[in-house]
Amino acid sequence: MVTFQILPYLLEGTWRALQIFILTLVFSIPLGIVIARLRQSTVRIIQLPVRFYLLIMRGTPLILQLIFFMYFPPFVLGIPIGRFTAVILAFSLNYAAYFAEIFRGGLESIPRGQFEAGHVLGFSSGQTFTRIILPQVIKRILPPSASEAMTLIKDTALAQIIGVAELFRAAQNSTSRLVSIEPIIAAGVIYLILNSLVALVFSRFEKKLSYYRH
Amino acid sequence: MPSDIVLSVENLAKKFGTLEVLKSIHLTVRRGEVVVIIGPSGSGKSTLLRLINQLEQADSGNITVGGQVLCKNDPQGRSVYAAKADLKAIQLKIGLVFQSFNLFPHFTIERNITEAPVHVLGQPAAQAKTKASALLHKLGLAEKAPNYPFQLSGGQQQRAAIARALALEPEVLFFDEPTSALDPELTGEVLKVIRQLAAEHMTMVVVTHEMAFARELADRIIFMDQGVIIEEGTPEQVFNSTHERTRQFLRHYSE
Numbered sequence: 490m491v492t493f494q495i496l497p498y499l500l501e502g503t504w505r506a507l508q509i510f511i512l513t514l515v516f517s518i519p520l521g522i523v524i525a526r527l528r529q530s531t532v533r534i535i536q537l538p539v540r541f542y543l544l545i546m547r548g549t550p551l552i553l554q555l556i557f558f559m560y561f562p563p564f565v566l567g568i569p570i571g572r573f574t575a576v577i578l579a580f581s582l583n584y585a586a587y588f589a590e591i592f593r594g595g596l597e598s599i600p601r602g603q604f605e606a607g608h609v610l611g612f613s614s615g616q617t618f619t620r621i622i623l624p625q626v627i628k629r630i631l632p633p634s635a636s637e638a639m640t641l642i643k644d645t646a647l648a649q650i651i652g653v654a655e656l657f658r659a660a661q662n663s664t665s666r667l668v669s670i671e672p673i674i675a676a677g678v679i680y681l682i683l684n685s686l687v688a689l690v691f692s693r694f695e696k697k698l699s700y701y702r703h
Numbered sequence: 704m705p706s707d708i709v710l711s712v713e714n715l716a717k718k719f720g721t722l723e724v725l726k727s728i729h730l731t732v733r734r735g736e737v738v739v740i741i742g743p744s745g746s747g748k749s750t751l752l753r754l755i756n757q758l759e760q761a762d763s764g765n766i767t768v769g770g771q772v773l774c775k776n777d778p779q780g781r782s783v784y785a786a787k788a789d790l791k792a793i794q795l796k797i798g799l800v801f802q803s804f805n806l807f808p809h810f811t812i813e814r815n816i817t818e819a820p821v822h823v824l825g826q827p828a829a830q831a832k833t834k835a836s837a838l839l840h841k842l843g844l845a846e847k848a849p850n851y852p853f854q855l856s857g858g859q860q861q862r863a864a865i866a867r868a869l870a871l872e873p874e875v876l877f878f879d880e881p882t883s884a885l886d887p888e889l890t891g892e893v894l895k896v897i898r899q900l901a902a903e904h905m906t907m908v909v910v911t912h913e914m915a916f917a918r919e920l921a922d923r924i925i926f927m928d929q930g931v932i933i934e935e936g937t938p939e940q941v942f943n944s945t946h947e948r949t950r951q952f953l954r955h956y957s958e
């Protein structure tokens with residue numbers, strides 16, 4: 490069993506993958522909410538750039554975006570950028586686009602009467618949003634968000650394309666160095682464990698919000 | 704006495720695209736009055752209530768609520784609205800009960816009622832809860848305080864929605880077809896609550912298709928058709944109207 494030998498190395502890669510996962514969620518979810526609201530703007534000079542952004546982010550491969558954010562800032566703008574920063578930038582902007590669309594779908598599924606009831610009772614639009622609408626949107630978007638988070642765990646493997654040594658790169662290196670398939674299988678098991686945890690967290694959360702129905 | 708007038712609508716007009724939904728509407732409601740609005744589907748009844756409750760914007764006309772101007776015509780005859788801070792104060796003088804209840808599903812019935820008093824009026828939570836419990840008791844929902852809306856029948860949900868509106872102590876309460884989403888056997892319990900409020904001299908404007916109820920409860924009935932108030936008067940006057948359109952409309956309900 491070579492796996493035990495290389496386990497510390499794989500765990501180091503796992504930690505890197507987790508950093509990408511957590512930082513991407515931290516940045517992309519709030520950004521996604523903001524983008525969703527801008528996307529709903531009726532002002533064309535706001536809505537059109539947002540739609541363009543959504544098209545680019547969802548319409549081109551993430552791997553291409555990673556390479557773009559690695560090379561565009563230093564070579565075109567003259568701004569040096571670290572590999573890891575480029576990864577977080579690309580992932581956050583990309584996932585924000587997906588979260589924005591999930592969020593917008595959730596927002597649009599809330600009956601208009603909820604907004605109207607909020608207004609009639611004197612709530613400001615900010616209060617209506619945070620107290621009445623947002624909690625209901627969160628409940629509705631948990632299932633698609635769980636899928637998105639699980640995809641993100643797997644997508645962290647793409648970071649190796651610009652030289653960030655995450656779990657997949659670690660496993661690949663070990664596999665070629667040791668001429669063994671074991672590290673790749675071990676990495677697969679680790680991804681599965683991580684995603685089981687993600688699925689578990691989301692289903693806990695769903696259960697917590699199951700006390701009411703729409 | 705002008706202070707007796709809690710709602711005044713003058714020359715109100717509203718278009719959706721090219722469709723003139725309301726044309727020069729005049730309406731005055733006095734304190735303690737129960738005004739019932741009847742009329743065929745699409746005649747603009749809901750739009751009128753929605754304009755008064757700031758859910759739509761008037762094209763032209765004046766609306767005054769409790770002496771405060773919500774909107775007023777400029778010299779070009781376009782309706783200009785009050786400042787944002789005033790809009791909120793004006794909205795707090797009135798309440799609206801929806802056909803589809805629109806309770807907040809993620810809050811208990813108690814929290815549905817206390818949320819606005821606490822977070823809009825800034826009442827202490829304990830005070831808001833005491834008030835909510837009194838209202839629920841009065842509307843026959845005392846045991847439902849800890850339940851969520853989905854656990855209540857339609858009639859109970861509508862009564863809870865009425866309690867929610869009453870918690871803000873509005874000067875006028877508007878109802879837009881409060882029983883239309885209910886099974887016939889649940890209609891009575893909601894009408895009973897409205898009757899009870901009328902007995903307490905709550906000022907109310909009720910849009911309804913319940914003609915017997917309108918006749919029994921209204922101080923004044925307004926018949927609308929195609930965006931116009933065709934006639935208004937006491938139930939006696941309207942139900943014995945000589946106006947052809949009114950008679951035609953009421954015939955549908957006389958079976």
Ligand SMILES: Nc1ncnc2c1ncn2[C@@H]1O[C@H](COP(=O)(O)OP(=O)(O)OP(=O)(O)O)[C@@H](O)[C@H]1O
Pocket residue numbers: 719724742743744745746747748749750751
């Ligand atoms: N937001 C809107 N956009 C376009 N048209 C609208 C809108 N709201 C209402 N209308 C139209 O305005 C007219 C009046 O509608 P309104 O809902 O006020 O009628 P109503 O008297 O309440 O009818 P009902 O008895 O069916 O509730 C209808 O023709 C309706 O289709």
Ligand SMILES: [Mg+2]
Pocket residue numbers: 748749750879880
């Ligand atoms: Mg209507």
